Amino acid sequence: xxxxxxxxxxxxxxxxxxxxxxxxxxxxxxxxxxxxxxxxxxxxxxxxxxxxxxxxxxxxxxxxxxxxxxxxxxxxxxxxxxxxxxxxxxxxxxxxxxxxxxxxxxxxxxxxxxxxxxxxxxxxxxxxxxxxxxxxxxxxxxxxxxxxxxxxxxxxxxxxxxxxxxxxxxxxxxxxxxxxxxxxxxxxxxxxxxxxxxxxxxxxxxxxxxxxxxxxxxxxxxxxxxxxxxxxxxxxxxxxxxxxxxxxxxxxxxxxxxxxxxxxxxxxxxxxxxxxxxxxxxxxxxxxxxxxxxxxxxxxxxxxxxxxxxxxxxxxxxxxxxxxxx
Numbered sequence: 001x002x003x004x005x006x007x008x009x010x011x012x013x014x015x016x017x018x019x020x021x022x023x024x025x026x027x028x029x030x031x032x033x034x035x036x037x038x039x040x041x042x043x044x045x046x047x048x049x050x051x052x053x054x055x056x057x058x059x060x061x062x063x064x065x066x067x068x069x070x071x072x073x074x075x076x077x078x079x080x081x082x083x084x085x086x087x088x089x090x091x092x093x094x095x096x097x098x099x100x101x102x103x104x105x106x107x108x109x110x111x112x113x114x115x116x117x118x119x120x121x122x123x124x125x126x127x128x129x130x131x132x133x134x135x136x137x138x139x140x141x142x143x144x145x146x147x148x149x150x151x152x153x154x155x156x157x158x159x160x161x162x163x164x165x166x167x168x169x170x171x172x173x174x175x176x177x178x179x180x181x182x183x184x185x186x187x188x189x190x191x192x193x194x195x196x197x198x199x200x201x202x203x204x205x206x207x208x209x210x211x212x213x214x215x216x217x218x219x220x221x222x223x224x225x226x227x228x229x230x231x232x233x234x235x236x237x238x239x240x241x242x243x244x245x246x247x248x249x250x251x252x253x254x255x256x257x258x259x260x261x262x263x264x265x266x267x268x269x270x271x272x273x274x275x276x277x278x279x280x281x282x283x284x285x286x287x288x289x290x291x292x293x294x295x296x297x298x299x300x301x302x303x304x305x306x307x308x309x310x311x312x313x314x315x316x317x318x319x320x321x322x323x324x325x326x
Contacts, residue, residue, distance in 0.1 A: 007043075018048040028267070060134040062112055063119035069131035076193045078145065078186065089186040090144040090152040091196060093204040094159075097178045097212045099138035109140075110170045117272055118177070121166055125159045143202075149185050149217070156181055156215055164213070178213035187220075210220070211281050235289035239273070243298060247274040250306055253326070268325035269307055271299070 004024045012018055013056075021041045029035050054132065058070035066074075078089055095117065103111030115138065126132050131143040144152050160179060168175045182203025184196060197216045207216035216241050242248055252267045273281045305326055311318050 002032075007047075014158050018042060018044045020162055058216070063116055063134045065123075065140075066131055066133035068133060068135045068141075071131060071135065071143065072193060072197070074131055075143055075186075078143070079191075079193060079196065082217065085187050086153070087187065088148055090140040090147045090149065091143075091181040091184045092144070092156060093135070093188050093200040094140040094142065095180050095204050095208065096138040096163075097157065097208070098175060102170070102175060103138075106170055113170070114168050114177075117168065118163070118166070121162055122159060125155070125162050127155060130155075140202075149183070152183065153215070156183065160213075160215060180207035180212050181215045182207055183215060183217045235286050235294065236293045238275075239286055239295050239299070240292055242273050243302060248299070248302055248306075249270070249274060250303065250310070253272050255323075265321040266323040266325075267321070269303070271303060 002025070005259055006022045006024070007022055008022055010018055010020055021043045023039045025037050026034055027037060028253065056166075058065050058067055093209055096114075097110065099114065104144075115134070115288065122132055122142075126142055127144065127147075129145065130147075131141075131145075133141045133143075135141045144155070147155075153312065163177055163179045166177055168177055176209055180262075182200050182205070184199045184203055186196060203216050203218040210216060220318075224312050249272045251270045251272060253270055255266045255268060265285065271283050273283075273286055287299075288298075303326060307324070311324070
């Protein structure tokens with residue numbers, strides 16, 4: 001007769017759990033009566049190892065939350081369901097507003113401890129059926145299945161308030177924390193995984209741009225803001241390249257009194273950037289990106305160093321100048 005195989009969970013006489021690989025075959029004894037022959041192998045250890053490996057593959061090592069890859073797999077599963085457009089799910093992106101200050105000032109150990117504590121807090125505020133994930137760095141994702149926008153707002157308001165009331169203690173100091181949250185309603189017409197993730201990312205950035213510590217629901221205007229942000233990010237690479245290749249230039253503009261009563265040479269220094277084709281680019285084109293992405297200090301240092309080097313190399317100008325505005 002055919003051999004049957006099973007993987008079963010059993011309870012031993014002490015109430016403990018063990019997993020067995022069981023083989024069963026129906027046959028006949030010497031009297032022609034049907035009997036069942038069973039053979040069992042204890043596979044508890046290998047089953048536990050397999051479960052541990054599966055858990056590690058789908059969870060973040062630091063926080064024990066769902067990992068980004070598992071989060072995206074669950075989201076993709078929702079998007080591929082054949083459901084009417086009236087069915088609604090909610091995708092949230094959350095970014096901690098003060099994380100980089102703490103992480104950069106006190107180091108990764110402090111940053112990691114903050115992430116662990118925030119993760120534990122968030123688990124107490126989301127619904128049991130929701131998927132809470134760490135997406136990377138200080139970014140978290142929440143996937144709320146079969147949830148309306150109104151229902152999600154009540155949950156997220158509790159999350160936001162809990163984070164505001166939370167205090168992170170480190171080396172004798174206490175830090176207040178807040179979060180920017182982007183929300184995207186998911187329906188069958190939303191599109192593919194990449195589109196929905198991009199919407200959530202832009203909604204989160206819109207919450208930050210609006211002043212942080214707020215919840216922002218995706219709208220069409222966020223798409224235009226996202227395109228502007230993408231253009232600014234392209235400027236970041238160009239600015240860094242120009243600094244490395246010394247393609248910034250200083251110009252000076254004389255400032256003279258309209259009365260004609262000149263008390264000395266007075267001018268201000270202005271910055272320009274040369275592009276790959278040798279054209280001079282005015283500061284209005286690249287400084288907004290520098291300010292948005294923390295490159296202003298790099299440019300400031302270059303300007304000050306270059307200005308003082310020029311003044312030192314031109315004693316004649318230095319001797320007759322009264323003011324130099326940077």
